[in-house]
Amino acid sequence: MTTSPAAWLTWLEARNKNFANPTGFLSITNLVWLTNEPQTIQGISGSWWAEGDTVFVNDSNTGNHSWPIEPRGEISFDYDGIKVELASRNGQLVVRPRDPNNQMLQSFEGVITFDYNPGFCVTATLEASDAPKEVVVGSVVEGMTHAYISPGALVFSIEGNEYRLTAFDKANSEDLTVYYKDSTSGNITYGTGRSVNAFHQEDGSYILDFNYSGNFPCSYTDFATCPVSPVENKLPIAIEAGEKKPLYRNTVEGIMSQVAK
Structure with a gap:
């Protein structure tokens, strides 16, 4: 893992490309929790409901359809001219329409960040628990x-000051992920925290470069189910590195301005 300013710019370019995806998170127009009662969903034709782990739709335009969803799974597909995502979250099924013409996507001008600061690229050691444990966050x-x-x-x-942050496993990797807050959270950066990866080194240490701290999708939209940082992962210092709060946020009331300093 290279943490040079040039490598960081490549990462930033990839972040911008990801957020500008025509069917990415910024294209989401709604988040609807399904029940066993059929309901209409703004932006999609038909009546939608759930039974067990299966989503159903009765649609005069496209006919009747059903899709089984794995626990914590998700699928997406083209439907009636837009992209539709079906997902399982906490044992409930949700529908999220994704429209490439969504105003939030059209207003995106790029991720806002602090300048790269090598002082926030540190070497970390893992203070291992006796055994891996499950950590539940909000x-x-x-x-x-x-x-x-x-x-x-x-x-x-x-x-010169020592800190510790609870870390989470990454699937099929020796690297770790950290969700954290700091004294910029809710002001310059997004209030629920940010995410940063810790890259495993051959000597067993980790490179923790806070310049790569990224926002959760919920920083841009109400129509997300993101985690919040563990209570213990609040740093008493300002991590002025990585992504800042986005300029705009897609809410149930429309596109709202956010002050990003």
Whole structure:
């Protein structure tokens, strides 16, 4: 893992490309939790409902259809001129329409970041737990939780002061992921925190480069089910590195301005 300014610019370019995806998170126009009662969904034709782990639609335009969804799984497909995502979250099924003409997507001008600061690229060691444990964190959706496996805490120093952050396993990787908040959260950066990867080194240490701290999708839209940072992962310092709060946010009331300093 290279953490030079040039490599960071490549990462930033990839982030911008991802957010500008015509059917990515910024194209989502709604988030609807399905029940066993048929309901219409703004932006999609037909009546939609769920029974068990299956989503159903009765549509005079396209006919009747059903899709089984794996626990915590998701599928997406073209439907009636747009992209539709079906997902399982906390045992409930949701529908999210994705429209490439969504105003939020059209207004996106790129990720806003701090300048690259090498002082926020640190070496961390893993303070391993006796055994990996499940850590349950909250969500931006009230009453919802997310569960992750943690091997322990990453310990590191910034300007001579030691800090530790609970880390989570990454699938099929020796690298780890950290969800954290700091004293910029809710002001310059998004309030529920940011995510950063810790890259495993041959000597067993980790490179934790906060310049690669990224926003959760919920920083851009109400129509997300993102986790919030673990309570213990609040740093008492300002991590002025990585992504800042986006300029705009897609809400149930429309596109709203956010102050990004």
